[in-house]
Amino acid sequence: MMRELKYSEAVSKPDLGATAGLPSSERFGVALLDKLAVAPDVGSIWVLKPLLGFAALLLLVSFVGVSRSARAGEDSAPAAKKPARPPVVLSDEALRIHRAAPVIDGHNDLPWELRQKHQSLLSSIDLRQQQPTLQTDIPRLRQGGVGAQFWSAYVPADTARTGGAARQTLEQIDLIHRIVRQYPDVFEMAATADDVERIRAAGKIASLIGIEGGHSIENSLGVLRSFYELGARYMTLTHADTLDWADAATDAPRHGGLSLFGIEVVREMNRLGMLVDISHVSVDTMKAALRATKAPVIASHSSAYSIAQHPRNVPDEVLVLVKENRGVVMVNFFSGFVVPESAQVMADMFAAHRALRAKYTDDAEFKKALVAWQAAHPIAAGTVHDVVDHIEHIAKVAGAEHVGLGSDFDGVTKVPVQLEDVSCYPYITQELLNRGHSADEINGILGGNVLRALREAEQVARDWGNSADH
Numbered sequence: 001m002m003r004e005l006k007y008s009e010a011v012s013k014p015d016l017g018a019t020a021g022l023p024s025s026e027r028f029g030v031a032l033l034d035k036l037a038v039a040p041d042v043g044s045i046w047v048l049k050p051l052l053g054f055a056a057l058l059l060l061v062s063f064v065g066v067s068r069s070a071r072a073g074e075d076s077a078p079a080a081k082k083p084a085r086p087p088v089v090l091s092d093e094a095l096r097i098h099r100a101a102p103v104i105d106g107h108n109d110l111p112w113e114l115r116q117k118h119q120s121l122l123s124s125i126d127l128r129q130q131q132p133t134l135q136t137d138i139p140r141l142r143q144g145g146v147g148a149q150f151w152s153a154y155v156p157a158d159t160a161r162t163g164g165a166a167r168q169t170l171e172q173i174d175l176i177h178r179i180v181r182q183y184p185d186v187f188e189m190a191a192t193a194d195d196v197e198r199i200r201a202a203g204k205i206a207s208l209i210g211i212e213g214g215h216s217i218e219n220s221l222g223v224l225r226s227f228y229e230l231g232a233r234y235m236t237l238t239h240a241d242t243l244d245w246a247d248a249a250t251d252a253p254r255h256g257g258l259s260l261f262g263i264e265v266v267r268e269m270n271r272l273g274m275l276v277d278i279s280h281v282s283v284d285t286m287k288a289a290l291r292a293t294k295a296p297v298i299a300s301h302s303s304a305y306s307i308a309q310h311p312r313n314v315p316d317e318v319l320v321l322v323k324e325n326r327g328v329v330m331v332n333f334f335s336g337f338v339v340p341e342s343a344q345v346m347a348d349m350f351a352a353h354r355a356l357r358a359k360y361t362d363d364a365e366f367k368k369a370l371v372a373w374q375a376a377h378p379i380a381a382g383t384v385h386d387v388v389d390h391i392e393h394i395a396k397v398a399g400a401e402h403v404g405l406g407s408d409f410d411g412v413t414k415v416p417v418q419l420e421d422v423s424c425y426p427y428i429t430q431e432l433l434n435r436g437h438s439a440d441e442i443n444g445i446l447g448g449n450v451l452r453a454l455r456e457a458e459q460v461a462r463d464w465g466n467s468a469d470h
């Protein structure tokens, strides 16, 4: 179950080891949260945008902002301690900066959603229409000014045990290619940073593939190389589980970071020109990857640990190393990673999960008890301000040239107010502008930085040549 598994993003560090050996579906089990904070009717308003004059748009946007804010106020009230920050209102200047920027998102799980909800049958869904059950569709990608998207070729980490990881990953890669072919006037596959710029200049959304978790290669560099040939331009070293060669942030460590083979994987990715992704991995793995790599790394969808203490987030000591590496940390929007109080609830939930697991041997009873616990401990959605807090923190510690966006849309169900879906990126631009960031800095954060990192990784691969023999 996609949603359920993706709640695995919520597992907490103090309990590392407590879950080792449990299958992921057990570990991350049960639906934690309600659906999107924004109701479908709000989305339908956005369809009208092209028909409206600019002044009317501004009015509408402020209305939507206020209405979204009011909803959040209701569902986050118990955790609210700080004074609420006002909704962000879009300005002409921010929209101008936004439209000029590449807007590249590091992680979107639409392909897995299509697999789960539509059996990977593109004939059963029209992405040109608003899709209230998704966070992503073509009208809202256009609304959000998205220029390039890394689509996630995610398959569950427990396929490492159950088998079929590489096959399922191939199916997800195939699905991404089919989406792009289904809407050729909207999407085009990009293999290089130059491709991204050319495709965006042509008014299309450059589509790249990210493999989410090294389990997908089934310990084979040949499979890794084949994924690259099929268009994969980053691979997250792990998902939720520690692998034979890399430790995950949310599992017991076994290697103190990367094994020798793990280092070889990083080197091979460098040689190919595939970005090394340090999201989901343990801090030791982050450091080991940064030691091993010759090219800039990315964290495709990770936020700042100093702001919200979740083990999936990147601590300051690593942010400093990312700066030296010329890498980019692309901020995740999931409420459980970005809102400090919500990250705490996640930690508590994990302890509760462990206690309930010990108490109930019957699976159904356990899940029922966990759902009840979760219902009694809702997490605050937060707002776009919380996400910008993470962006600013990373900019402060690593530099604004080392920050990007990695929403995790359609991989998580609780998202901040004014960041409910792929139409909402302009609010980030506006809030960065409100906080005094320059147009240049904002351009980099929205996508210029990751484009540079990809270009530098391509250069490392060219310099390396094709002499390495595996």
Ligand SMILES: [Zn+2]
Binding pocket: 009, 212, 280, 301, 411
């Ligand atoms: Zn993820």
